[in-house]
Amino acid sequence: MIKTEVYCTLQLEGFHNWENCPIDEVKFLRSSHRHMFHFKCWFDVSHDDRDIEFIMQKRRVEAYLKDKYGETIKVDPDTEILCGIYTTLVFNSMSCEMIARDLLETFGLSKCEVNEDGENGAVLTYISTTLLTGLPFELPFEELERTD
Numbered sequence: 001m002i003k004t005e006v007y008c009t010l011q012l013e014g015f016h017n018w019e020n021c022p023i024d025e026v027k028f029l030r031s032s033h034r035h036m037f038h039f040k041c042w043f044d045v046s047h048d049d050r051d052i053e054f055i056m057q058k059r060r061v062e063a064y065l066k067d068k069y070g071e072t073i074k075v076d077p078d079t080e081i082l083c084g085i086y087t088t089l090v091f092n093s094m095s096c097e098m099i100a101r102d103l104l105e106t107f108g109l110s111k112c113e114v115n116e117d118g119e120n121g122a123v124l125t126y127i128s129t130t131l132l133t134g135l136p137f138e139l140p141f142e143e144l145e146r147t148d
Contacts, residue, residue, distance in 0.1 A: 005110055006051075007042045008058035012065060014089030035116040037089065037096075039065075041103060042111040057107075064106060065089055096122040 014037045018029040041061055045051035070087040091099060096114040104112045104124050115121025 004045050004048065005042045006045055006054045006057075007040055008054045008061065009038065009040045010058055010062050011036050011038050012062070012089055013037070014069070014091055016091040016094055018095070019093045036118070037099070038113075038115045038118050038121070039103065040113040041107060041109050043107070044110045061103065061107065064103075068102075096120075097124065100124040 013034065015032045015034050017032045021027055021029045039061065041057065043052045043054070043057060066087050066089070069089040069091055071090045072087050094102075096116065100112040100114040100122050101124055103109060103114070104126060109126065111123065111125045113121060113123045
């Protein structure tokens, strides 16, 4: 049996922080800081002839992120000089794992990677109970999490 997936990738500027970072060595993470967030979204497909058009999926993912997390910037906050109009993502205290979970659940992805600047990040994979038990049903994410 062959499982086929397609994926799309995109990169968007964004800001986040780890407000309650308990590690003094990286306490700078408590403040909002900029990254180029890299996203890779995998979609299950049922056949080999463009079951899902990944260019369109990329556009949907980008539109979703900009709609939900985007902020329009008009003035450079440091200099107060008009710097053009652009949208940046503001994730506040969300981790890469949290962002990936949002995309995984919103788009029904089979897997999602979110990383910071192409260096460090997270990969979340949806695990169907069919793979675990052979039964054709799926558990909500909460039931897949470890409780020990």
